Amino acid sequence: MASLTCRADCTHPANHRHLRFVWLYFTTVNLSALDLNLLLVFHTVLEEKTVAKAAAKLHVTPPAISNSLSRLRAVIGDPLLVRRGRGLVPTPRAQELAPRVATALRELERAVGDDRTFDPATTRRRFVLACSDNDQIASVPHLAATLASEMPLAQLHIVSIDQLKASDGLAAGIVDAAVVPTAASHADVHAEPLYVDHGVLVLRKGHPIRAPRLSRAQFNSLRYVDTWIVLGRAGVGTKMMDAFLHRHGLVRNVAVIVPGFAAAAMIVATTDLAVGMPMRVAVQLAKHLPLRVAKIPAPAMPIEMQLVWHARTHEDPGAKLFRALVADAFRDKPRR
Incomplete structure (x- = not known):
């Protein structure tokens, strides 16, 4: 997962409400069709403003980014990002989701942490x-x-x-x-x-x-x-x-x-x-x-x-x- 930045303190109780909002929102759509990589792509494109820059940051190809956005649009039922000039701008729905998704991703990143240990005997990966x-x-x-x-x-x-x-x-x-x-x-x-x-x-x-x-x-x-x-x-x-x-x-x-x-x-x-x-x-x-x-x-x-x-x-x-x-x-x- 790419390193994400979040200005909010993700350990503050108020920010846990963001995580609950994201969870409750996506359980009302189609959670089985969603994976966290789609949210990471969404967050990164919002940050970078273009598919090409987001692809470079995540070390994937631009078509892979476009494919992920298409999948997320299908799940949410909203265009999310529309082209304007050489960049992409968020729809009102995307603007509503953006800060909560950013906080939720950061919270998950903090939960996982930077521990690189791996136990072959117990992993369920x-x-x-x-x-x-x-x-x-x-x-x-x-x-x-x-x-x-x-x-x-x-x-x-x-x-x-x-x-x-x-x-x-x-x-x-x-x-x-x-x-x-x-x-x-x-x-x-x-x-x-x-x-x-x-x-x-x-x-x-x-x-x-x-x-x-x-x-x-x-x-x-x-x-x-x-x-x-x-x-x-x-x-x-x-x-x-x-x-x-x-x-x-x-x-x-x-x-x-x-x-x-x-x-x-x-x-x-x-x-x-x-x-x-x-x-x-x-x-x-x-x-x-x-x-x-x-x-x-x-x-x-x-x-x-x-x-x-x-x-x-x-x-x-x-x-x-x-x-x-x-x-x-x-x-x-x-x-x-």
């Missing part, structure tokens, strides 16, 4: 991780077991990469960390390499093609299950895979399209269809289904993955421990 379908199968079970041991009262919430992209989750503070393909760095985002995987072919046990490495003719003769991986843009994963195969004279004749690897594996286990997927998830699925892994007739295409998190949580003790547990669970050779 919810940690949110965004990762792909294949990582959810290959690595999240290990992470869940480790978290249960290290932070037994904490909660793990897994969301998809698509949800991360749609909500600008890191900047908006919706997720604590994400496991994503290695890409160019971004301001206010930290990154740590996790693992390098590669694609393989998965067939059912007893499939007519038994070779451990398929020939080009064998590969092109098969029909395939396609996993429609979005990664923020519909079908981008499929397009990347097909472009790679085309460079090596390989073509997939797609019979079925599904949104994830678990469904694809279930289909392949009971048909003569084949599916391509990362090695890590293929090995895990083959432990539970009658599947075997084969090599494709092309050089291995490296799949480099990294752990990313926002600068806002970089020094947070709980977030640091959570990231260490994620890295431990997702790396090729876990340290534990």
